[in-house]
Structure formats: structure tokens, C-alpha cells
Amino acid sequence: MNPNMYQNMNRNTGRNTGQNMGQVPDHSMMNRRQLMDHINQVSFVINEITLYLDTHPCDTEALEYFREMSRHRSQALKDYAESYGPLTVDTAADSCSDRWSWINEPWPWQEGGC
Amino acid sequence: MWNYEKRLQYPVKITQTNPKIAQIIITQFGGPDGELAASMRYLSQRYTMPYKEVTGILTDIGTEELAHMEMICAIVYQLTKDLTPEEIERSGFAPYYVDHTLALWPQAASGTPWTATVFQSKGDPITDLHEDLAAEQKARTTYDNILRLVKDPEICDPIRFLRQREIVHYQRFGESLRLVQDRLDSRNFYAFNPEFDK
Numbered sequence: 001m002n003p004n005m006y007q008n009m010n011r012n013t014g015r016n017t018g019q020n021m022g023q024v025p026d027h028s029m030m031n032r033r034q035l036m037d038h039i040n041q042v043s044f045v046i047n048e049i050t051l052y053l054d055t056h057p058c059d060t061e062a063l064e065y066f067r068e069m070s071r072h073r074s075q076a077l078k079d080y081a082e083s084y085g086p087l088t089v090d091t092a093a094d095s096c097s098d099r100w101s102w103i104n105e106p107w108p109w110q111e112g113g114c
Numbered sequence: 115m116w117n118y119e120k121r122l123q124y125p126v127k128i129t130q131t132n133p134k135i136a137q138i139i140i141t142q143f144g145g146p147d148g149e150l151a152a153s154m155r156y157l158s159q160r161y162t163m164p165y166k167e168v169t170g171i172l173t174d175i176g177t178e179e180l181a182h183m184e185m186i187c188a189i190v191y192q193l194t195k196d197l198t199p200e201e202i203e204r205s206g207f208a209p210y211y212v213d214h215t216l217a218l219w220p221q222a223a224s225g226t227p228w229t230a231t232v233f234q235s236k237g238d239p240i241t242d243l244h245e246d247l248a249a250e251q252k253a254r255t256t257y258d259n260i261l262r263l264v265k266d267p268e269i270c271d272p273i274r275f276l277r278q279r280e281i282v283h284y285q286r287f288g289e290s291l292r293l294v295q296d297r298l299d300s301r302n303f304y305a306f307n308p309e310f311d312k
Contacts, residue, residue: 040125047123047178051282054170055289087120108122109188 024072027079035080039087042073116177123181124275128192128268133207135264136193137223142186142260142276144220144228147252149186149276153179155233155249159242162309165297168239168290172246175283182276187218189272237309240298243291247284254280 027035049066056062081091085105095101106113142148156176163169194207194216202211209225220228233249236242257277264270299305 036121040121040123043119043121044123047174048282050174051171051178051286054174055167055286055293057167089117102120105120108120108184109126109191113121 024075027076032084035076035083039073039076039080042069042076045069046073116180122185122188123178124185124272126185126188126192126272128189128266130266130268131195131197131201132193132266132269133197133201133205135266135269136190137207137210138263139186139193139260139269139273140190140221141223142253142256143183143190143218145222145224145226145256146232147249147256148220148222148228149179149183149253150220150228151230151232152249152253153177153183154230155235156246158233158235159246162237163239163242164308165239165290165294167293168243171286171290175286178279178283182279185272185276189269190218191216193269238307239294239309240291240303243287243294246287247291250280250284250287254284 025038027038030038046066046069049062049069053059053062053066077087077091078094080087081094082096085097085101086092086095089102092100092102097104144150153176156172156179160169160172160176163172197205197207197211197216202208210221213219222228234242234245236245254277257273257280260273261270261277264273294308295303298308
């Protein structure tokens with residue numbers, strides 16, 4: 001785990017740099033660990049902007065950034081569920097397993113969990 | 115309602131057990147300035163909050179505090195996993211162990227059980243937001259105190275993340291207080307309680 005992952009996130013999301021805006025990254029190039037890190041990063045961005053928007057509901061730039069990150073998060077959660085099992089009940093149907101994989105993958109506090 | 119997401123807000127991967135430190139960190143689960151009290155405080159205060167921005171902040175920060183509680187529990191769980199009776203005796207963990215084995219139970223570092231008496235839900239937005247601002251600072255101080263005692267970087271990393279969140283929440287509650295005061299009589303904020311007076 002890179003302890004600076006959220007600082008790196010600010011650079012990699014390309015806010016104000018015009019890089020890759022609107023483009024969801026290719027998750028097929030990521031291994032499980034990398035895709036999980038990516039989900040943690042975009043989800044953190046969503047948490048952070050949500051709180052900011054609660055007290056700044058008219059900031060259109062922040063709202064645009066929220067929409068962008070929200071698309072990234074939805075796609076990443078869906079791709080993760082397909083390959084490794086669901087992190088949310090909403091993506092449990094995307095899992096390719098013929099078992100109820102919600103309980104089969106480790107819980108987040110356990111070894112091998114997220 | 116709430117939905118569970120099967121991941122921690124920030125990863126916790128601790129490879130070395132340390133029951134001594136677990137007994138200190140558990141205070142952020144069930145102690146006076148812990149995450150459970152923080153969540154219950156905000157989620158209780160929000161129902162009568164008359165301003166939609168502040169209701170949103172109380173809901174969303176109250177929800178994030180549940181995720182912080184889960185991180186603290188993950189830290190304590192990993193610090194006490196597979197302990198032997200000898201390790202339990204040596205580390206002073208026996209008084210907790212005899213009541214709870216290795217399960218998680220919300221208590222302060224002193225052993226005092228979690229209680230709702232550590233927070234208030236007063237029904238006045240200025241009063242409640244001042245309580246919330248103080249709560250974030252008290253939690254930040256607790257994390258600073260923990261960081262002075264902990265040396266293991268695997269423990270420090272998620273604790274630093276949680277400490278940082280207290281500061282962000284303090285900022286958002288400060289903005290909430292400003293939003294409330296902007297809507298009140300600037301010559302006397304206390305002339306009227308918008309959660310009660312009509």
C-alpha cells in the first residue's frame with residue numbers, strides 16, 4: 001500500500017491538467033490489488049467532494065468533478081464484481097460466479113480482504 | 115437506510131499483533147471521543163436540523179464515522195488476532211479477554227463501556243454545531259495522543275488518515291455554522307431557535 005496514494009490520486013485524476021478527463025481508465029490492465037486501490041481512491045474523492053458539495057451546492061466545477069468521479073467509481077465497482085466478486089449488493093448480479101459470492105470473498109478486516 | 119460496502123475506507127494491513135496498543139486504540143471505538151459516539155451524535159442531531167446543507171453534512175459525516183469505526187475495529191482485530199494465553203497474560207490484555215475473548219466490544223481505553231452520555235443532541239443548531247466542532251477536535255487530539263505512543267508504521271498509516279479526516283470534518287462543520295448564522299438575526303443569534311420557535 002502506497003501511503004501517499006491520495007496525493008498521487010490528485011495528480012493522476014488530471015484535475016486542471018486536462019489529462020484523461022471524461023475517460024474511464026482501462027481496468028483490464030489492472031490486477032486485483034491495483035483495481036482495489038483505484039476503487040479506494042475514486043471512492044475517497046467521492047466522499048470528499050460530497051461533503052464539500054453539501055456546504056457549497058452551487059460550485060459547478062466541483063459538481064462536474066463529482067459526476068466524472070462517480071462514473072469512474074460505478075465502472076470500477078462493476079468490473080471488480082465481474083472479476084473478483086462484489087463489493088456492493090448493487091453489483092452482486094455482475095459477478096460471474098454461480099455461487100453467492102458476497103459471502104465467499106474475505107471480509108475487509110480479514111487477510112486477503114480489501 | 116444504509117447499504118454496506120465490502121471494503122474499508124482506507125486499507126488496514128497490520129502484520130504484527132500488539133495487544134498493549136490495541137487496548138489504547140479501542141478507545142476510538144467505544145471511548146468518549148470515539149467514532150461510534152461521533153456517528154451517533156451526528157445521526158441523532160440531523161432529524162430536527164432545519165437547514166438542508168447542514169442536514170446533508172450531518173448525514174454524510176455521520177455515515178463516514180461508521181466507516182471509521184469499522185477501520186478502528188479492523189485495527190484492534192488485527193492487533194489481537196490469534197493471541198496465545200501467554201501473550202494475553204504478558205501484555206495486560208487479560209481483563210478484556212476474560213469478558214470478551216478476542217471479540218470487539220465498544221469500550222474506552224479505561225475499560226468504561228460505551229455510553230450515549232458522552233454526546234449531546236440539543237435541538238438548537240448553534241449549540242449542536244459547536245458540540246460537533248469540539249468533538250472533531252477532541253478526536254483529533256486523541257489520534258495525536260495515539261500517534262505519540264505508536265511506532266509501528268502499519269498502525270500509524272491508517273491512524274494518520276483518520277486524524278486527517280477529523281480536520282476536514284471540522285472545516286465542514288465550521289462552514290455549516292456560518293450557513294446557520296447567515297440565516298439568523300445578526301444582532302442576536304439567540305433571539306430565535308430555528309429548530310423550535312416558529
